[in-house]
Amino acid sequence: MPEIYGRNLDLNLLRVFAVVAENRSVTQAAARLYLTQPAVSAALRRLNTAVGAPLFVRQGRGLTLTARGERLLASIRPHLQALVDAALEPPTFDPRTSERTLRLGLSDAAELWLLPALLRVLEREAPRMRVISIPVQFRNVAATLTSGSIDAAITVADELPGSIHRQELFWGGFVCLFDPRHARLKRTLTEDVYFGHEHVVVSYNGDLRGVVEDVLQKSRRVRCSVSSFANLGALIDGSALLATVPALVAQQLRTVRPHLKTATLPFGLLGAPMELLWPAAVDDDEACRFVRDQIAHIASEVVPRSRQA
Structure with a gap:
């Protein structure tokens, strides 16, 4: 601990001292501070002891500062x-001039869109x-947020501590992403065709299970x-593999590879809500609130387009 915090001095005593010095009266200072006269007198005694010298002397019916008191008042005022x-x-907070750096925890799907x-x-x-x-x-999002290592997160989440705020952005559906030059799917994708094809999956466990299996x-x-959605476009491109991905991810991957197509899955797979955490x-940090507002607006703009893709 820095030495200044370890010194035996209650900084509130300096405020009491300054008010007494302005009024040259314990009684008037007590009234301004909403304290009793004995409390103000006790505060002055404590400050005298901490400083090691008297700060006031009585003059007539009032008080006057000593030389040590004058120097202290000039320094603290x-x-x-x-x-x-x-x-x-x-x-x-002015976003035009702010130089804040914010740390955002993003799922790989959120990073794309x-x-x-x-x-x-x-x-x-x-x-700036x-x-x-x-x-x-x-x-890992709960532990990352509670550790204070990030200012916000955008991902799906399960149960979270009460110290974490959450705002639902949207419910993200899934689609089947494929290269129509190699995976020649009909307009309506059936379960037999879907499960008859080979797939590339995203697994956070490093195994062969993806969202469909789970x-x-x-x-x-x-x-x-x-381990992530980022390279699925390159893996699908030029192959007959199918990938089951969030609709927003498919939208982003197709901006780079517009020849890829999506098909409606032959079963319901709504997934979980994408949330801002x-x-x-x-919560009251103006820079963080500004960025959270921008994120919510982007989500509201991008979701309708993904539903039309």
Whole structure:
């Protein structure tokens, strides 16, 4: 602990001292401070002891400062006002001039649809703000948020501590992504055709199970398992493999490879809601709130387009 915090001095005594010095009266100072006269007198005695010298002497019916008291008052007066201003003035945040760096925990799916759009918004509205993207997923997001290592997260989540706020962004459906030059699917994809094809899956466990196996308890013919959605477009491109991906991810992958197509799955697979999560400790942080508002707006804009894809 720095030495200044370990010294035996209650900083509130300095406020009492300053008010007594202004009024040259314990009685008047007590009235202004909403304290009793004995409480003010006791505070002055404690401060005299801490300083090691008397700060006031009695003059007539009032008090006058000693030389030591004059020096102390001159030293603390500007700092006391600065402390009051710091405590009572509302925070000021201007996105145009803010140089904050925010750490966002993003699932790999969220990084694809959110991060490019968020960076464009920041370039326009907050050109000096920066973002650090941290990979998270539903298994580790609670620990990452409660540790204070990120300012917000965008992912699906299970149960979370009460200290984490959450805002639902949308329910993300899944589609089947494929290369029509090699996987020649009919307009209506049937279960027999779907399960008859080979698949590439995304597995956070490093195994051959993906969302279909976990949710529907049905096994596919898995040729390849990867740890994120980012490279699925390259794996599908030029192959007969199918990939079951969130609709927003498919939309982003097709912006790079527009020849890829999507098909409606032959079974219901709604998944879980994509949520915006943040620690209660940054709920009133203006920079964090600004970025959270931008994220929510981007989500509201991008979801209708994905439903039309």
